[in-house]
Amino acid sequence: MKTIAGFVVLMGIVLFFADAEVLAPLDGLAVYFVVSGLLVLTIAQLAGSREKHWLCRIGFHDFERQERVEELPAMRWYRCKRCGKEKHAASIV
Numbered sequence: 001m002k003t004i005a006g007f008v009v010l011m012g013i014v015l016f017f018a019d020a021e022v023l024a025p026l027d028g029l030a031v032y033f034v035v036s037g038l039l040v041l042t043i044a045q046l047a048g049s050r051e052k053h054w055l056c057r058i059g060f061h062d063f064e065r066q067e068r069v070e071e072l073p074a075m076r077w078y079r080c081k082r083c084g085k086e087k088h089a090a091s092i093v
């Protein structure tokens with residue numbers, strides 16, 4: 001996730017300079033180019049990967065409660081229904 005975010009930000013900056021150079025009179029709008037650049041890149045990232053649900057790619061996993069963690073009875077395993085990502089978290093039930 002960090003790698004993707006870093007890549008998007010870097011590309012946004014590159015885009016900013018590219019657009020600012022060509023469209024100098026529209027300097028005040030440069031931020032919109034950065035934003036649109038980030039949006040396009042985000043969409044490209046989401047569209048480019050089909051192995052995971054798009055919600056999973058942005059960190060919204062659909063976790064389902066699994067069995068307890070053996071070593072830590074207060075913890076339970078959670079598994080994402082879409083991509084199978086696992087985590088464990090405290091659970092009182």
Ligand SMILES: [Zn+2]
Nearest residue numbers: 056061080083
């Ligand atoms: Zn997931």
